[in-house]
Amino acid sequence: MEHEGKKVQKKEAQTPIEAERTRNQKVYAPIVDIYEKKEAVVVIADMPGVDEKSVDITLDKNVLTITGTVEPASYKGHSIVHAEYDVGDYERAFTISDEVDRDRIEASVKNGVVRLTLPKAERVKAKKIAVKTG
Amino acid sequence: MFWPEVWRFGGMTEPLGEIQRLQREMNRLFSGVFQPFSRNFPPVNVWVGEEDAIITAEIPGMDPGKMDISVVGDTLTLSGAREMEVLKEGESYHRQERSHGRFTRTMQLPFKVDADKVEARYDKGALRITLPRAEEDKPQKVAIKSA
Numbered sequence: 244m245e246h247e248g249k250k251v252q253k254k255e256a257q258t259p260i261e262a263e264r265t266r267n268q269k270v271y272a273p274i275v276d277i278y279e280k281k282e283a284v285v286v287i288a289d290m291p292g293v294d295e296k297s298v299d300i301t302l303d304k305n306v307l308t309i310t311g312t313v314e315p316a317s318y319k320g321h322s323i324v325h326a327e328y329d330v331g332d333y334e335r336a337f338t339i340s341d342e343v344d345r346d347r348i349e350a351s352v353k354n355g356v357v358r359l360t361l362p363k364a365e366r367v368k369a370k371k372i373a374v375k376t377g
Numbered sequence: 378m379f380w381p382e383v384w385r386f387g388g389m390t391e392p393l394g395e396i397q398r399l400q401r402e403m404n405r406l407f408s409g410v411f412q413p414f415s416r417n418f419p420p421v422n423v424w425v426g427e428e429d430a431i432i433t434a435e436i437p438g439m440d441p442g443k444m445d446i447s448v449v450g451d452t453l454t455l456s457g458a459r460e461m462e463v464l465k466e467g468e469s470y471h472r473q474e475r476s477h478g479r480f481t482r483t484m485q486l487p488f489k490v491d492a493d494k495v496e497a498r499y500d501k502g503a504l505r506i507t508l509p510r511a512e513e514d515k516p517q518k519v520a521i522k523s524a
Contacts, residue, residue: 277471278464287462289475291435291502318431321424324487328420328435355437355502 266312269331273309273357277337283362284343290333291355298357300350302343308336309357418480419455419504429509430486437502438475444499446506448492453508456481489514 264270273288286309290298293311301308311333342364349360424431432453436444444457461477464470489511496507 274474276462276473276475278462278468278473279471280465280468284471287475289437289502291437294501316433318424318426320428321426321431323422324425325421325423327417328422354439354499355435 266332268315269329270334271331272335273311273333275335283360284339286337286357286359286361288333288335288357288359289355290352290357292330293333293352293355293357295352298350298352300348300357300359302339302345302348305339305341306336307339307359307361308334309359310334311357418476419482421455421482421484423484423486425487427510429507430488430490432484432506432508434482434504434506435502436499436504439499439502439504441499444504446495446497448490448495448508451486451489452483453486453490453506454481454483455504455506 273290275289276285276287278285286307288309290309290311290313292313297313298309298311300310313330313332315330339361343361344364347362349362351358419434419436421432421434424433432455434455436457436459439457439459444455447454456479458479459477486508490508491511494509498505
């Protein structure tokens, strides 16, 4: 192989291309609870440090993305002597089934917890079928 | 003392001792700030300044009224409980990653705290406790008189 040993100049792009962030900050995947009710799917995400202004929820095709931006705090005249967690932005995406009624999605933020209700579309709600006799 | 492993591998005594010394050193380095935590929830960060210490913790989804912060001397205890969502009949979890239940954390600070002036703020799921150093614990400046 004549190319062997030569320094590779260009790096091949990954497919799909992974988007890099312009903000040089760590990104964490928030931990979530997801449960299903009869009429909706509920997503609860722990995102300490975000409020209704800094959280962003998008639904593109069938990918639901939750992002949140957090500004790390620093205290003047203080030095950190013990650290167990790091502050950063949040991002997590879920593929949801097409059966969600997009127009009625509800989201709220309270005490750093994001709560999303994804109502199921009318047509997929379980229909009880009566069984006739005779 | 009976140390079979160490004696058999005589050459090992040196690096082993070095590791133990390093471990002691690390323990000594941190012992002034905190004592071993029994549990690691909530995660905390400790900031120390000349006048006070600031402890921050990430505890999302708490009712501030259900959190308990107490200070005795140089020891801070933080406890509380996070309620679990009660599912009704016919509801089921797809994912359950968030933890629930009671938590208690005790931390020792490098100085005595003025318990009356401790302030705690809970905002956006993050707790910040400011612990001022007790007046009697502050270092005293000694004036040097010239003859």
